Amino acid sequence: MPQATIGVIGGSGLYRMEGMTDLEEVAVETPFGAPSDVITIGKLEGVPVAFLPRHGRGHRLSPTEIPVRANIWALKSLGVQWVISVSAVGSLREHIAPRDLVVPDQLFDRTKSRVNSFFEGGLVVHCTFAEPFCPTLSRLLLETARELGDVRVHEGGTYVCIEGPLFSTKAESLAYRSWGMDIIGMTALPEAKLAREAELCYATLACVTDYDCWHESEESVSVELVVQNLNANVTNAQRILRRLVSKIPADRSTVSCDCSQALASAIITDRAVIPEAVREKYRLLIEKYL
Numbered sequence: 001m002p003q004a005t006i007g008v009i010g011g012s013g014l015y016r017m018e019g020m021t022d023l024e025e026v027a028v029e030t031p032f033g034a035p036s037d038v039i040t041i042g043k044l045e046g047v048p049v050a051f052l053p054r055h056g057r058g059h060r061l062s063p064t065e066i067p068v069r070a071n072i073w074a075l076k077s078l079g080v081q082w083v084i085s086v087s088a089v090g091s092l093r094e095h096i097a098p099r100d101l102v103v104p105d106q107l108f109d110r111t112k113s114r115v116n117s118f119f120e121g122g123l124v125v126h127c128t129f130a131e132p133f134c135p136t137l138s139r140l141l142l143e144t145a146r147e148l149g150d151v152r153v154h155e156g157g158t159y160v161c162i163e164g165p166l167f168s169t170k171a172e173s174l175a176y177r178s179w180g181m182d183i184i185g186m187t188a189l190p191e192a193k194l195a196r197e198a199e200l201c202y203a204t205l206a207c208v209t210d211y212d213c214w215h216e217s218e219e220s221v222s223v224e225l226v227v228q229n230l231n232a233n234v235t236n237a238q239r240i241l242r243r244l245v246s247k248i249p250a251d252r253s254t255v256s257c258d259c260s261q262a263l264a265s266a267i268i269t270d271r272a273v274i275p276e277a278v279r280e281k282y283r284l285l286i287e288k289y290l
Ligand SMILES: CSC[C@H]1O[C@H](OP(=O)(O)O)[C@H](O)[C@@H]1O
Pocket: 010, 011, 012, 013, 054, 055, 063, 086, 087, 088, 089, 164, 185, 186, 187, 188, 223, 226
C-alpha cells in the first residue's frame, strides 16, 4: 500500500484535490467497514498526501451516513499522522461573512445519532478532549491561510455540530448564538473525536457559505446558496493546502502538542482482561500501550 503522513478530508464541494500528481487510488477495508470512497494517494507540491471525500464522490452520503470510524481508521492505516478537514459552515456572527475562512478552536456537540468512539467490546478508553483541535496544525493552517492575503481568515471560534440533514430552525440558530457559538456545520463530530482516539493531529479549515437562518436581512441558508459560495471557497482551500503541506513536519517528535500520545493515560481497562480478539482488532491504535 502507498503511504502518506498527511491526510485531507474534503467536505461539500471538495471531492478531488486539484494539482495532485502520481495518483493512486486505494480501496481500504477496515474493522468498521469501507470508508466513504477510495482514498487517492498522490503528491501535492512533491509531498505525499492521502485525500478522502467525506461524502463520497458525487456527494452520496448524508452527514449521519458518513462511515467516520472507517474513514479515520483507513487514513491511520496508510500512515497518516496529520489530518486537515475542509468543511462548509454557516456563520452565527455578523463579522464572519460568507466566503470568509475560519480555523475553529472549539466544538459543541448537538449530534444525536452517531457513534463517538472506536472502542467497545471490552476495551474502555477516555481521551482528553478539552482542546478538540490540534494546536500545532491549527496554527500552521491559520498562518498559511493568512498568507493568501486576499481572503478574510478568522482565528478560533466555536463550531456547533448539528445532526442534520435539515438545516436549523430560527429558534435553534438564535439559541446557538446566545450560547456563544460562532459557526455551524454537520460533520466535525465525531470526526475530531475519532481523530483524537487515533492519535492524529486534526484541524479544520471551515469555509463560510451562509448566515444560517438567524440574520434579519441576509438570505437564509439553502443548498443553492451554499453551492454558490462554495466554488470560491474551495478554490481558496486548495490554494492553502498546496502551500501548507510542505510546512508540516515529517515526524511529530519535534512538535509540542500531545496528539500523538492521546491514549497514553486514557485506557482504563485492566490489560489482563482485554480479550485477545479485542487486542488484535485494535492493534493499529493501541499496540504501543499493551
Ligand atoms: C451542502 S450544505 C450542508 C453540508 O455541508 C457541510 O458538509 P461538510 O462539513 O462535509 O463540508 C455540512 O456539514 C453539511 O454536511
